[in-house]
Amino acid sequence: MTDSLAKSFASEEFNHDKFVKELSAQCVGADELRKQRARIQELADDTSAQLKRNVYQNYMQFIETAKEISHLESEMYQLSQLLGEQRSLLSTLGSSRTTTGPIFDDTLGYHQENENTIVSKEEEQKLKLLQLLENVEGAMSLVETPGRICHHEGSLLELDPLDGTPLKRIHAYLFNDVLMIASWLATGGRRGPPRYKMQTVYNLQSLAIVNVRDLGSVKLAFKLLAFPDTRVFQCPTATSKKEWLEKCEHTKRARLTQENHKSESDVQEPVKDTTIVPSRSLSLDSNTPIDDGDAPESLESLPDWLLEVTEDLDSCMAQRHFDEAYTLLEKAKNFLQESQPTQAIVQITTKIEERGVRLVDVLTRELELSAEARSLQGGGLRSARRAVRLLIQLDRSVQACQLYLQLCNVALKARLKRVKREGATIPYVKQLSAIAFSNIVEMAREFLKLFPEATNCTSSLIVWSSQEVKHLTSHLIKQLFIPQVTLGTLVECIGVVRSHCDQLIQLGIDLRYQLDGQLRVPLARALQDAGEKYLDAVKVRAGEDSWRPSNLHNYPSLQKLMCELDDMGIPVLKGCLTGDYWLSLTSNTIAFAKLPKYNI
Numbered sequence: 001m002t003d004s005l006a007k008s009f010a011s012e013e014f015n016h017d018k019f020v021k022e023l024s025a026q027c028v029g030a031d032e033l034r035k036q037r038a039r040i041q042e043l044a045d046d047t048s049a050q051l052k053r054n055v056y057q058n059y060m061q062f063i064e065t066a067k068e069i070s071h072l073e074s075e076m077y078q079l080s081q082l083l084g085e086q087r088s089l090l091s092t093l094g095s096s097r098t099t100t101g102p103i104f105d106d107t108l109g110y111h112q113e114n115e116n117t118i119v120s121k122e123e124e125q126k127l128k129l130l131q132l133l134e135n136v137e138g139a140m141s142l143v144e145t146p147g148r149i150c151h152h153e154g155s156l157l158e159l160d161p162l163d164g165t166p167l168k169r170i171h172a173y174l175f176n177d178v179l180m181i182a183s184w185l186a187t188g189g190r191r192g193p194p195r196y197k198m199q200t201v202y203n204l205q206s207l208a209i210v211n212v213r214d215l216g217s218v219k220l221a222f223k224l225l226a227f228p229d230t231r232v233f234q235c236p237t238a239t240s241k242k243e244w245l246e247k248c249e250h251t252k253r254a255r256l257t258q259e260n261h262k263s264e265s266d267v268q269e270p271v272k273d274t275t276i277v278p279s280r281s282l283s284l285d286s287n288t289p290i291d292d293g294d295a296p297e298s299l300e301s302l303p304d305w306l307l308e309v310t311e312d313l314d315s316c317m318a319q320r321h322f323d324e325a326y327t328l329l330e331k332a333k334n335f336l337q338e339s340q341p342t343q344a345i346v347q348i349t350t351k352i353e354e355r356g357v358r359l360v361d362v363l364t365r366e367l368e369l370s371a372e373a374r375s376l377q378g379g380g381l382r383s384a385r386r387a388v389r390l391l392i393q394l395d396r397s398v399q400a401c402q403l404y405l406q407l408c409n410v411a412l413k414a415r416l417k418r419v420k421r422e423g424a425t426i427p428y429v430k431q432l433s434a435i436a437f438s439n440i441v442e443m444a445r446e447f448l449k450l451f452p453e454a455t456n457c458t459s460s461l462i463v464w465s466s467q468e469v470k471h472l473t474s475h476l477i478k479q480l481f482i483p484q485v486t487l488g489t490l491v492e493c494i495g496v497v498r499s500h501c502d503q504l505i506q507l508g509i510d511l512r513y514q515l516d517g518q519l520r521v522p523l524a525r526a527l528q529d530a531g532e533k534y535l536d537a538v539k540v541r542a543g544e545d546s547w548r549p550s551n552l553h554n555y556p557s558l559q560k561l562m563c564e565l566d567d568m569g570i571p572v573l574k575g576c577l578t579g580d581y582w583l584s585l586t587s588n589t590i591a592f593a594k595l596p597k598y599n600i
Helices: 002-010 016-026 030-100 110-133 140-144 238-274 280-285 309-318 322-338 343-377 382-393 397-417 425-450 455-480 487-507 512-543 555-567 587-594
Strands: 150-159 166-175 178-184 196-203 208-212 221-226 229-234
Touching (some): 002 030, 016 030, 030 110, 110 140, 150 238, 166 229, 166 238, 208 238, 221 238, 221 309, 309 322, 309 343, 322 382, 382 397, 397 455, 425 455, 425 487, 455 487, 455 512, 512 587, 555 587
Antiparallel strands (some): 150 166, 150 229, 166 178, 208 221, 221 229
16 A cells, blocks of 8 residues: 555656545545555655665765865866966066077077076066965965065964964965965865965064963964054964074064165165266375265164164063063163264164154053053052053153043042942932042042152142042032932031041142032022921911910920020020910920021
8 A cells, every 4th residue: 555655646647636535535434544644654754764765875975976076176276286387487488588589599698698597586486476375365466576585384373362262273474575464265175276365464674573481271372563463373383483483583684684785775876976986097096095984884883682672662562561661762762862873873763763652652552441441340540550650751741641530530430330329318428428539539649649740730630639529519419409308418418528528638639619619509599498398387387376375294394495495596585484384385386486597
């Protein structure tokens, strides 16, 4: 029965609606329908198992076919490389034939052969570079620079500069003038060229390679410093790391020497063109020496530390050794001021000035990042002392003052946010006022230590303190001058805030006038509203009063009431006393007399 079902399902004329109608007509009752359903399900299970067996049997054939396709792709890639090399060679031969004439011409001289040798060397270097960069997408423009050669290349693993976690694999190429970083393509290993994609190119003059000590998971790594980028790369072996560091150092030195020779030749060429060349007889007969005082100073006469000062400054700034960077910067400036202004000295001076500006930018960024971090943590200000002190020494005291006060502002806000209002108003105001003014005093003292002689910065401190007190008073006005707060609570809170504000007088900063000025208007309004409420309440009670004298029941109660009224400046006349313990005043009149006396 299962075979017949399979044949009927496999036939081209199979109609599912017709099959269901015939099956329903043949079956009598639910039992036969369940049997037919079980047979169809059994057929489905057999078909599924057979498909799985066929897939497993042909799985190895799929793998072998994929391998063959991969081999075929690699062979096609090699073939394309060979064709490219032959094309380059043919173009080189054609260009040399057109420029130098027939190859077997007997009239060619020695100079033409020498030119052919130079051209062939350049073409050979260009061909090697072309073959090297053929796997790098977007790097063909680097081949056009004449004289560019590759000293070293290799694969590296880029790490996160902060926590050292692996980011991605890269491939680096060290040329005689630049360093190229290329990223691996996702399909580069399977589909032939290009295997890499050019990511960025760094000029060796503005680049510093710094060794990174092995610490934790970061091993066999070195740091690449190219302002403002800082990247860390991990080498596969210790030998590879040593090669990278040595190659980079030698290449940078060679590049620096080449640039200095080039600058010297550029300076000497105009002098040669404007001077008259003496004849051979005149130069032999004359005893006048040649004045070469205008010749530029050779780099060999400069100390080694001065030639490497830019790299040392980059390294110190990258490793956050700002004190060492400042000391080295001042040492270089003092040496350059005492030296003769030659071409080499001018170039080094320009680089030193650039590093000085970069140091100021790094310190400024350090303070800005500290402000962002303190906004979340509310930490102290001691970590900013070094950056502020160095900025002052670099003649940037105004900028340091602004950044430090900004940091103080953020730190104070973070500390005040920790005070939460829970329960009564008086404890909250006491805690908030104490924290605010104590921190302002602490920050002002620290500021005066950092800027002891800067009067313009002291005025900035006064303005900052005034603004902070203004913000605090505005916040307290919103919290205190509401209908739910009584006059007694209001008076006690204002007294506490004024007493805390007196702490600033120790530093010569008296801001009580500002505090009283901000509180005067809302306080007068609150007193006026309270007086009007009292008068309205007294009027209502007076209208409802029964006008009966008050009975105090005993002599001590009578004496107590009379003392209270006398302390408030309301003497009780003897005519108001009737009987032993009676007072000819109603209870509403006595309650109104006990109210505080305000100047409304």
